[in-house]
Amino acid sequence: MPLFSPYHRFYFSQGFNVNPPPPGPFDPSSGSLMIQFTPSSISNLTEPDLPADTAQFSVGPETSSNCFSFDFYSFDLGCASTKPSCSFNFTGLRFDEETQQEKEVASATIDVPACAEADHCQLTPVGFLGFHQLTSVQIGMKVDGEAKTWWADDLSLGWSDNECEKAVCRSKVRDAVHKRDGVSNSRRAISRPLDFALFRG
Template identity: 30%
Template sequence: MINPINGSAPSATAQIPAAQPTRCGEYGNFTLSFDDTTVEGDNKGLMPVHGMTNPYHHLFYANGFTYMPDKWEPYPSISQPNVAMFLPIGTSLLPNTPFAGTLLPGEFGSGPRASVSAYWFNAYYGYFGCALNGITSCDFRISGFRWDNVTKQEVMAIEKHVTIPPCWGFLKCKLQLVTFDEPDFRGLSGIQFNAYTSVLGIPQVFFADDLSLGWWNQSCAAGILRIGHR
């Protein structure tokens, strides 16, 4: 195009601004399958219980979380070989891992980086099972938390209850799909899972696999920050 004032053509750089990347580094959806971890039994065929290593996929896990091959527990994994397990009394059974004590029981999330939006995430669905083999069902409680810049702490954004049936005699058990369709499960700094007997409310061991999540902040700066840190 000719400049009508001086009859000259503008330079190419003036006509077309330099392209800026919108996404780079680590971004998009991801799955916590716990399959990229290695767990081995000892020479007596016993399964040692290890705590989750913090951070795992940039997220931190409360005391009581562990992972193991499904041959050591009643629920076949959705993706082989491992599933996650939460022990309500895990603080006394498992060694402490960095920052695990800063999260609520059964919670995982941004942990010490909760105020940094690059580590906020969306929760979509996961597969869960309770360590119950009788007639009592399991009350599975899921709570989503967001960082509040005013109070400088995490606040509950949503709570959801799901009933998970028992697995009779621990035979032919199957992890149940639980979806998080509600919009309040987006932009979380943490998510908490806890299982209880439906009648007496006694805390129960639960299992989880293939948790579908996605990074909330998709900016290039956030993607670079994530790829540069554990």
């Protein structure tokens, strides 16, 4: 199924899906679900304002709010390669009050080993340093310069500021699950459990 929001405060770009089905070459790190990202050059699904083949998760319509910045801690990763390693490029962005746009504040390039097996491959745990006070994260991945499908599990995030003032600010924003064609205020849709996302705080 397409991935809109594993947690009601976050929005995931086009190209993300929840597995299974269909089963991929990798097993989830925990639970029974994980995410798959298919780049736009393969899926023909484009996202406005994003470079081709780039994935993004963000706080969506709350980007300009001063209480929704988050920290990015870790992700378990794998990609569609049997020999060359997978080169992931992560970019952390933060909303800038002066320009009213997001600016790059953190980046990391990480090589993740390929898996030669047809199934039951293990995802590689990756930790991140310096990815603090973000409003979005963009992810590009290539194998020998070519965009490929990749899989992930156990995405770990947390609010940058857990002081009472910021928590009250967040609580005033009504829960909503983000969809491609708008926003739904259905609590039933929001509460659907997805076990690939971990949230601290």
